[in-house]
Amino acid sequence: MMQTIVLPPVAQSFKTPWVEVDLGLLEQNISKMKASLNHTTSVIFVVKSNAYGHGLVPIAKSAVHAGIDWLGVAYLEEALELRQSLPQHVHLLVLGAVDAANTPILLDHRIIPVVVSKSHGLDFSHNAVRFDQSLPVHLKIDTGMGRFGIPWEDANHTLSGLLKDPGLKIQGICTHFSSVEPNHPKEAHEQVKRMSQIGAFSKGHLLRHVSNSRAFLNYPQWDFDAVRTGMALYGYGANEAERIQTQPILQWKTHVIQVKSVPANFPVGYYASYRTDTPTDIATVSVGYADGFPRLLGNRGHVLIRGQRCKVIGRVSMNWITVDVGHESGVDAGEEVVLIGKQGSASIWADEIAKKADTIPYEILTRIHPHAPRIYI
Numbered sequence: 001m002m003q004t005i006v007l008p009p010v011a012q013s014f015k016t017p018w019v020e021v022d023l024g025l026l027e028q029n030i031s032k033m034k035a036s037l038n039h040t041t042s043v044i045f046v047v048k049s050n051a052y053g054h055g056l057v058p059i060a061k062s063a064v065h066a067g068i069d070w071l072g073v074a075y076l077e078e079a080l081e082l083r084q085s086l087p088q089h090v091h092l093l094v095l096g097a098v099d100a101a102n103t104p105i106l107l108d109h110r111i112i113p114v115v116v117s118k119s120h121g122l123d124f125s126h127n128a129v130r131f132d133q134s135l136p137v138h139l140k141i142d143t144g145m146g147r148f149g150i151p152w153e154d155a156n157h158t159l160s161g162l163l164k165d166p167g168l169k170i171q172g173i174c175t176h177f178s179s180v181e182p183n184h185p186k187e188a189h190e191q192v193k194r195m196s197q198i199g200a201f202s203k204g205h206l207l208r209h210v211s212n213s214r215a216f217l218n219y220p221q222w223d224f225d226a227v228r229t230g231m232a233l234y235g236y237g238a239n240e241a242e243r244i245q246t247q248p249i250l251q252w253k254t255h256v257i258q259v260k261s262v263p264a265n266f267p268v269g270y271y272a273s274y275r276t277d278t279p280t281d282i283a284t285v286s287v288g289y290a291d292g293f294p295r296l297l298g299n300r301g302h303v304l305i306r307g308q309r310c311k312v313i314g315r316v317s318m319n320w321i322t323v324d325v326g327h328e329s330g331v332d333a334g335e336e337v338v339l340i341g342k343q344g345s346a347s348i349w350a351d352e353i354a355k356k357a358d359t360i361p362y363e364i365l366t367r368i369h370p371h372a373p374r375i376y377i
């Protein structure tokens with residue numbers, strides 16, 4: 001016979017990492033973006049991948065409170081989760097390719113997919129017509145990203161058929177930049193030029209959206225009817241921008257588990273990749289690569305303890321890191337450690353970590369373990 005096991009309550013003095021998100025700052029970031037746009041241009045706030053690690057539903061709710069009425073996700077499942085928790089007026093756009101077999105779900109829950117090819121569009125239409133309905137969709141054009149989307153070369157031809165299709169209510173048209181580099185602007189300009197040669201785009205009857213955060217920040221002339229932005233609203237890439245400045249809204253924190261005073265030449269961590277130069281204190285801190293702390297930060301990264309930058313020494317292990325807190329530091333077990341965020345006048349943000357870990361802040365933020373508790377302030 002199966003026995004139900006009741007798990008005992010666990011004492012929480014050695015806390016695992018957690019995330020703090022400042023929703024007030026998010027609302028400020030949104031207000032700044034909205035204020036910089038023409039009043040006819042919408043913001044489609046990209047909240048895919050658990051709102052870039054910030055937590056899907058609380059971020060979406062707060063954004064809607066700040067006046068956002070379009071949200072972009074990658075998967076139908078994310079849109080369904082949002083539909084349950086948000087007011088009905090909010091438009092939900094799935095930026096990834098949804099299987100057309102899901103047409104009844106899209107219709108029932110008023111979720112808008114993008115059409116990525118002629119056959120994809122026809123499949124949606126076929127399914128919608130069976131329910132005597134037409135499905136609202138946006139057309140996704142591949143103008144140079146080389147990912148999914150209707151190839152720009154055939155777009156006029158492909159769209160002429162789809163636009164007349166009774167099962168589709170084509171409401172928008174979009175593309176995605178492969179790069180937006182103001183120092184090498186050719187590629188992005190070429191993508192916009194290709195888009196402008198498409199009749200359905202140039203006529204201006206549909207909701208036109210091309211810009212991600214970098215395009216929004218650098219090319220106001222490409223705002224069109226909506227900008228499709230994520231990162232700038234989470235507070236990255238726009239701290240020294242001219243158009244608006246936004247601030248990071250997420251902090252990632254944990255605790256010191258143990259502190260030991262060690263002599264010079266003391267080996268630290270797997271394979272003793274670090275040896276102390278002088279006597280010092282080593283703090284073992286509760287975070288590791290399984291929590292999303294990049295392994296590449298071993299012997300390279302920093303964390304904040306008592307408002308000081310402390311170097312990560314030794315390799316990052318699965319659940320713990322070791323940090324040099326300095327000789328006779330006085331640091332104790334249980335003290336707070338900031339992995340991303342600020343403490344006193346010191347700060348470490350995801351873009352700094354990304355550089356050291358040879359990646360981009362998007363990866364740092366989205367890899368913070370989804371089970372880490374998110375606290376909303």
Ligand SMILES: Cc1ncc(COP(=O)(O)O)c(C=O)c1O
Pocket residue numbers: 046095176211212213214228229230231232
């Ligand atoms: C299709 C699409 N549009 C917009 C965005 C938002 O980009 P950003 O966060 O740089 O503003 C993304 C992000 O990956 C995307 O995939």
